[in-house]
Amino acid sequence: MAKDAADGGSNRSYEITSCAPGTLSAQELSACLEIIGQGGAVNLASAAVELPLAAVVAVARLGEEIVAVGAIKRVRREYASDKASRSGTVFSPETQELGYVAVVEKHRGEHLSSRIVAELMSKDVGQLFATTDSERMKKTLKGAGFVQKGHEWIGSRGKLSLWLHK
Numbered sequence: 001m002a003k004d005a006a007d008g009g010s011n012r013s014y015e016i017t018s019c020a021p022g023t024l025s026a027q028e029l030s031a032c033l034e035i036i037g038q039g040g041a042v043n044l045a046s047a048a049v050e051l052p053l054a055a056v057v058a059v060a061r062l063g064e065e066i067v068a069v070g071a072i073k074r075v076r077r078e079y080a081s082d083k084a085s086r087s088g089t090v091f092s093p094e095t096q097e098l099g100y101v102a103v104v105e106k107h108r109g110e111h112l113s114s115r116i117v118a119e120l121m122s123k124d125v126g127q128l129f130a131t132t133d134s135e136r137m138k139k140t141l142k143g144a145g146f147v148q149k150g151h152e153w154i155g156s157r158g159k160l161s162l163w164l165h166k
Contacts, residue, residue: 012062012107012110013062014060014061014062014067014068014107014110014112014115015060015061015062016058016059016060016112016115016116016119017058017059017061017119018056018057018058018059018119018120018122018123019056019057020055020056020057021051021052021053021054021056021057021071022052024057024059028059028066029051029052031065031066032051032057032059032066032069032100033047033048033051035066035067035068035069035102035103035104036051036069036100036102038102038104038105039101039102039103040157041102041132041133041134041157042099042100047100050073050074051071051100053073053074054071054072054073054074054100055071055072055073055074055096055123055125056071056072056120056123056125057069057070057071058070058071058116058119058120059116060103060107060112060115060116062107067103067104067107067112068101068102068103068104068107068112068113068115068116069100069101069102069116070098070099070100070101070102070113070116070117070119070120071098071099071100071120072096072097072098072120072123072125072128073096073097073098073099073100074096075093075094075095075096076097077093077094078093079097080092080093080094080095080097080129081093083129083131083162084162086153086160086162087149087150087151087152087153087161087162088150088151089149089150089162089164091127091129091149091164092127095126095127095128095129095164096125096126096127096128096129097128097129097130097131098117098120098121098128098129098130098165099130099131101113101116101117101137101140103116113136113137113140114140114143114144117140117141117144118144121144121145121165126166127164127165127166128146128164128165128166129162129163129164129165130146130162130163130165131155131160131161131162131163132160132161132163133155133157133158133159133160133161138161138163141163141165142163144165145165146163146164146165147163147164147165148161148162148163149162149163149164150162
C-alpha cells in the first residue's frame with residue numbers, strides 16, 4: 001500500500017493510499033461506491049460490479065473516513081473499442097481506463113482528485129484512457145499529462161470527451 005500524507009495546502013491532513021481492491025473491506029468498498037454514486041457520472045450498478053475487479057484503487061482518507069476514490073479499471077476490450085469509435089480515435093482495446101474519480105462534496109477544493117490521479121499514475125500500468133463530461137476533471141486529466149483526443153459525443157449527462165495518456 002502506497003501512502004502520501006501531504007495536506008494539499010489545507011489544514012486537513014489527508015492520506016492517499018493505493019491497493020488492490022481485494023484488500024479493502026466490504027465496508028470500505030461500500031464507502032467507495034457511495035462516493036462514486038454521489039459523483040453522478042457513472043452507472044452505480046456497473047460500478048458495484050467493476051470496482052472490485054479494478055487493477056488498482058486509490059482512496060483519500062481523513063482519519064478513518066474515506067473521502068475520495070479513483071481506480072484503474074480492468075481491461076474491457078468492448079468498452080474501450082466503443083469509446084474509440086465514439087470519439088473517432090484509434091487506441092488499443094487492451095488499454096485500461098482511469099475512472100471512478102470522485103470526492104465527497106464537503107472535501108472538494110482540496111485537490112484530492114489530482115492527488116488520487118497522481119497516485120494511480122504512479123503505478124505505471126502503460127497507456128490509459130479516461131472519459132469525462134466534467135470541466136474540473138478535464139483540468140485534472142490535463143494536469144496529469146492526459147491529452148484530449150478525437151471529438152466529443154453525447155453521454156447521459158452531457159458531452160463526453162476522450163483523454164489518453166502515453
